[in-house]
Amino acid sequence: MTFFKKPKKLLEQKQTVIEKEKESSSSSQQTSVKKSQSEQDANVNQHQSINDLLNDIEKSFSSSEDLMTHWVEMPADKSKVALIFLDSIIDKQKLQDLILNPLFELDKDIDLHTFEKVINIDFKKQTDFTKIQELLLQSYTLIFTKDSTCFFSVFTPIKTERDISEPDNEAVIRGSHEGFIESMSTNIALIRKRLKSQKLVVKYLKVGKETHTNIAMLYMSDIANPEILHEVERRITSIEADSVMTPGNIEESIEDRTFSLFPQTLSTERPDRVAANLMEGRVALLYDSSPTVNLAPVNFFVFFQTPDDYNKRWMLGSFYRMIRLFSFFIAIGLPAFYIAIVSFHYEVIPSALILLMKSSLENIPYPPLFEALVMELTIELIREAAIRLPTRIGSTIAIVGGLVIGDAVVKAGLISNLMIIVVATTAIAAYTVPSNEMSLAVRLLRFPFMVAAATFGFLGIVFGLIIMFFHLCRLYSFGTPYFAPLAPFKIGDLKDTIIRLPFFKMNSRPSDIKPLKKDEDNHTRKWEKS
């Protein structure tokens, strides 16, 4: 009892409360005893007394030391009630504010049953004794009375969330700077804030036998295709695993092809992006304690859109989107192209450049493939080191890694100047891909292309590209073609893929995800007609 401080002024009141309770309880108890006796028969087989019950609970938690039991004397009838909770995941202040203070403040003849009705939404009467463990794990505080037919639960979660901030890897120049956080309810609130529509549906699913990970599936009921909804739900509910920890686990379990480099769901931390995609008919998957939201089904070009595109003038938006798509090809093809030229097809270089290239390559002892591999791997090393290190040391790594190694390696004559230029350009190009997963895919893809170019020159690159594009053509995301609208070709859907047309042109939703409502009401420039 020492743990819970009683408000000083209440101490005096307490005495009077008890006296009053005594009088009233004598009359009411008689009726309740009869009732409880008959009900008790049903439960008797398991728990004779509170103590037994508490022991059982403690056993089921293997005597974990953060499982706390506290005995409180009710001010009304001096009967003892037990509070039980997991110390680590409940907010003690809340417990004090929600239960103990009101209990002692009220000087009427109040018992917990009436308390439930009067005071608090979070205060609930429970009768299902099998749910005890589950409730405790969900940061409920449970109250047991002598009455063994029921108990009470109060939701007292500890607030462990951080504040809403802009996601680091998806920053924008103009537009909302809000990002998702590790709380699912907050994340849903952020989306609801943007889509104030009764058509927005939230559906909760649960996976993981031990982890009980909550997943929320969000969609627009009048736009999203029911077939796709069904498919997403079917795949999630069919997951059978003890632990489903990260969004990555779920992504991997529900995507169409695990043996593909390309991501088949779009993960984002931006509520505005999710809201926009929901309006196109996609499904959003939110996870417990993860700021990442997955969007499905997606196509290849979704990974190259950023919310910034829609805040720029449309021509600039289109230009930068094309730059990003172009950078995709640079990132996978430039080193391969360079290797192919210097090892097979010198003839392609214009004569003015050939001396320059020759002189740069003359004294390099290694074949171009080896040069490229060493440099690419070095860059990957620097990148990986920079992620793990704190920002202050990170910049040192950048200087040592980038400048010192880059400069020294050329001066030492190990790697040619041109190769440094090629590798650096490639590294930058890979980072312009807005989605992290796609950027990683691109970074890995360049290695097979480099090997192909070193063995077969242009021919190798062409065959590599054929295989890659064919793979994209046969890839599906939840049954919708991944490389749409290029394969299958839909000219109307190109308006928001390779380019970004003005807003008033966007009056139909992309057809690859088969939305129920094809037409988007977008008459933003009606004033022109008048």
Added chain:
Amino acid sequence: MNSSHTITHRQLFFVIIQSQIGVGVLSLPYTLFAKAKTDGWISLLLAGLFIQISILAIWKLCEMYPKQTIFDFIPKIVGTKLGVVLNILFVVHLFSVCVIILILYNSIVSKWIFFQTPRLVVILILALTCVYCITCTAREIARFLMLVSPLLLVLFFFVAYAYSDVHLLYAFPVGAAGIKTILSGSSDALISLLGFDTALVFLAYTQGRSNSKLKVISYASLCVTLFYCFVTFTTYIFFNPVEIVIVPEPVLYMLKAFSFKILERTDLIFLSIWIVFVTTSLISYLFFTAKGVQTLFKLKHHKSAAPYVGIICALIASIPGSKLDVQLWSKLIGMSALCCSSLFPIFLLLIAIFRKRKEKGAVST
């Protein structure tokens, strides 16, 4: 047949175009010139007309037996036993077409890019790429073939660049070779136009009205004929008639002469794009073959036949070594392909019509 494997008219159009344009485009002007001199382009146009008849036959056959591939309806037309024999023969023909595509591809690549690389390696990379590509449904193949079609424009522009330096007079006098030589030249032209016969399998997957299917195939073949004609005519007015005899791949030699400020040796770039077209025509023929093997061996899916088909073709294609061998093989397979692809459907149609008449007669009496 699963409804999710169907293809649209537009896709069919590009499938036919991509199957028709292939290895032939580089050496076509040379082979035509060998027979019809500078009137080779006229033979080509005539060949385009001839294949229209085959296309009509193919279309009619597919209309009579909708949603079936040629392997399904041959036994129905000629009876089960003869049908199996004909099916086997047709699959052998398809194998030979795949083999000749690989042989010709290898002969160009080994002449222009890889002089030392073993034949088998060069052939295998193409064959294996195609094997990967055909292990899926007709729809995905059609999507891919349509996706790479814009590359045709690049080819077109490369060739069109030659018009900065042409002499129209080289093409005159028109018709000097005489009708007979022009006609005999068109048989060579026909071989390079082959590929329309893949419609025999792809038509089975196409949805939509039958009449528009015919239109689509005819337009596709018209486009290819015109494109080939354009290429041939361009080389004839670029090189003078004495020169062409000594350049076996006139298109490449023509491009070799161009150089841009940022790009020397345009022919190498052209070759890289050309390889895409070789791949696409091999993809559709291999798919055709795999479908045939599937019916012959009663497999569940043509996927399981694909690797064997590809590897067998590659192994056979790496046999002919010397130039003479290649010429012999291409001549033999060319002639057999001509019979099987363009004449066989016509015969088949005649038999089918004859049988139907007979049945009708039997019913009425």
